[in-house]
Amino acid sequence: MRIDMELNQTQKLYIRKKLDSLSKSKFRSSFHLRKYMINMIDEKGINTIEKHCEDFINKNLSGYPIPNDGKQTPMKNHPVFIAQHATATCCRNCLKKWHHIPNNRCLTEKEKKFIKALIMEWIRIEYQKGEKIC
Numbered sequence: 819m820r821i822d823m824e825l826n827q828t829q830k831l832y833i834r835k836k837l838d839s840l841s842k843s844k845f846r847s848s849f850h851l852r853k854y855m856i857n858m859i860d861e862k863g864i865n866t867i868e869k870h871c872e873d874f875i876n877k878n879l880s881g882y883p884i885p886n887d888g889k890q891t892p893m894k895n896h897p898v899f900i901a902q903h904a905t906a907t908c909c910r911n912c913l914k915k916w917h918h919i920p921n922n923r924c925l926t927e928k929e930k931k932f933i934k935a936l937i938m939e940w941i942r943i944e945y946q947k948g949e950k951i952c
């Protein structure tokens with residue numbers, strides 16, 4: 819398990835704990851990367867997927883107010899979307915409920931960085947599982 823080296827020890831620990839509690843949620847743990855998503859990671863490379871992740875956070879989550887909040891993250895087509903549902907970073911309500919990030923203002927740079935790190939770590943773990951299956 820690799821976690822973004824830019825994060826400090828407390829943040830890394832927090833991400834591990836969060837992923838652990840998310841894995842205990844029946845709904846959150848029901849999301850997994852599909853084969854075509856694993857293929858997409860192989861084709862585009864993890865750095866490009868991370869760039870997409872940043873774009874999705876900036877476009878779909880970071881602003882305030884978000885008119886379509888709760889509906890902005892599809893359930894298919896991109897590994898980041900699936901990771902967002904699995905990590906409860908799919909909308910501002912889930913971010914509030916699971917990560918205690920207020921939904922009545924824009925996200926801070928620190929929050930965006932945390933969300934990205936959580937999503938990417940989930941993808942790395944799932945990707946490793948997928949590789950073993952195939």
Ligand SMILES: [Zn+2]
Pocket residue numbers: 888906907908909910911912913
């Ligand atoms: Zn949500």
